[in-house]
Amino acid sequence: MTTQIGVLQAIKHAIETTGTAALYITHDLAVVAQIADDIMVLRHGKTVEYGSARQIIEAPVETYTQALVNTNSLQKEQAADQSGAVLKIENISAKYSNGVTVLHDVSMHLPKGQTLAIVGESGSGKSTLARVVTGLLPPVQGSVTFDGQVLTPALKNRTKQDLRRLQLIYQMADTAMNPRQTVRQIIGRPLTFYEGLRGDAKTARVQELLDQIEMGKGFIDRYPAELSGGQKQRVAIARALAANPEVILCDEPTSALDPLVAEGILKLLMRLQKERELSYVFITHDIGIVRAIADSVAVMHKGKLVRFGPKSEVLSPPFDDYTNTLLKSVPEMRLGWLDETLGA
Ligand SMILES: Nc1ncnc2c1ncn2[C@@H]1O[C@H](COP(=O)(O)OP(=O)(O)OP(=O)(O)O)[C@@H](O)[C@H]1O
Ligand SMILES: [Mg+2]
Incomplete structure (x- = not known):
């Protein structure tokens, strides 16, 4: 995660300073939310949804996109007794x-x-x-x-x-x-x-x-x-x-x-x-x-x-x-997270 931030920052910087257009291919939606203007969601070789980054992240229409945006919703209740050891x-x-x-x-x-x-x-x-x-x-x-x-x-x-x-x-x-x-x-x-x-x-x-x-x-x-x-x-x-x-x-x-x-x-x-x-x-x-x-x-x-x-x-x-550095490096599924993190 700490390495990933450096890579994202470098790509964003390159796009901004050279005016180059970029296609960023990934399965990590929280990552593209930080650098993309538009997002296309593909599944089984077909376009599921295509729109602005804001629309896809904040108001996804298709069920599959909604599921992608809402992953990481699993939460485990931590075991109360952690004494003993196998x-x-x-x-x-x-x-x-x-x-x-x-x-x-x-x-x-x-x-x-x-x-x-x-x-x-x-x-x-x-x-x-x-x-x-x-x-x-x-x-x-x-x-x-x-x-x-x-x-x-x-x-x-x-x-x-x-x-x-x-x-x-x-x-x-x-x-x-x-x-x-x-x-x-x-x-x-x-x-x-x-x-x-x-x-x-x-x-x-x-x-x-x-x-x-x-x-x-x-x-x-x-x-x-x-x-x-x-x-x-x-x-x-x-x-x-x-x-x-x-x-x-x-x-x-x-x-x-x-x-x-x-x-x-x-x-x-x-x-x-x-x-x-x-x-x-x-x-x-x-x-x-x-x-x-x-x-x-x-x-x-x-x-x-x-x-x-x-x-x-x-x-x-x-x-x-x-x-602290590790935790702060985890991309959040919202627009502007990378800029805030780098600005801080
Ligand atoms: N077979 C090997 N011979 C010599 N050095 C090695 C060998 N395998 C790993 N290392 C070194 O040991 C250190 C720890 O590597 P390790 O694979 O345990 O890291 P890791 O935490 O699992 O990393 P990652 O998250 O990338 O999988 C690294 O510096 C690596 O270069
Ligand atoms: Mg390893």
Whole structure:
């Protein structure tokens, strides 16, 4: 979000100073509201609505445009009791093979059945922390505790049971699935690995999982390339669920999706959380998503933990400087927001 403001400012400046005309293509309506004179809304290759930025943002006529303007309306009531922890991250420092330390003494915890959001700008170390927790990158210092037991640092030394309990959903569903495998094989693999399911029993369970992620019949023999972005992400969720996990780490699972599809995925994750008492670590750039899903929030900056606490505390004043900058950088769905922010 902080990077995005700089980019928007540069584009706006370029248009104004050179008198160049611009077409800005995006799925973020709050962003175009800041720089566009006119807005065209497209869907399925057709124009849904076309008008001045003011009309589209303030008085959209079509139902689809209205839905776009009103996304981010999800709000989660924060869990009252945040004591206890299914996952505890303590004093983690980590570095890659080039020797540069990218995490410095990071600690946070996640109570059972709740959602911990990790926010912070690009490069702040969010994905690296997810790698440490899943054992892909053993830390140089600190420990990860699951349900009271310290996890072995390296993935290859973890027990099958440890692997099962902790699943990861990647930011890019495209690269997280084998393009040569069908949905049946992708979701079936953990069923065989963890539960020894084969044949008809396996197929029945795959179909059951597809039903749970609200993908009907007819998807089971498709390849990833035959699915939309949102459908691929649903399959990734089903694959994580197939392991019957207790904690799911979600690394920006909706950032590549349009806002309505993203909202559908968030609703699905929230429903599954209630039904299965799942706990989530949810990595995101998007403060709107934090408001929608989180119980507690960790703010990271340059590999360090800046703030950690219940959502209501972290997202309300008094703020530290960095959290304040992050919050002020979230585009609001109204005209003139960017000018006010830059003027201030
Ligand atoms: N494989 C790697 N080898 C060396 N350095 C890496 C590697 N992967 C990431 N880094 C560095 O580690 C730091 C943290 O990266 P990380 O991917 O954890 O950030 P992030 O917070 O997830 O960012 P984003 O929001 O863009 O996904 C960055 O400075 C990055 O350049
Ligand atoms: Mg990342």
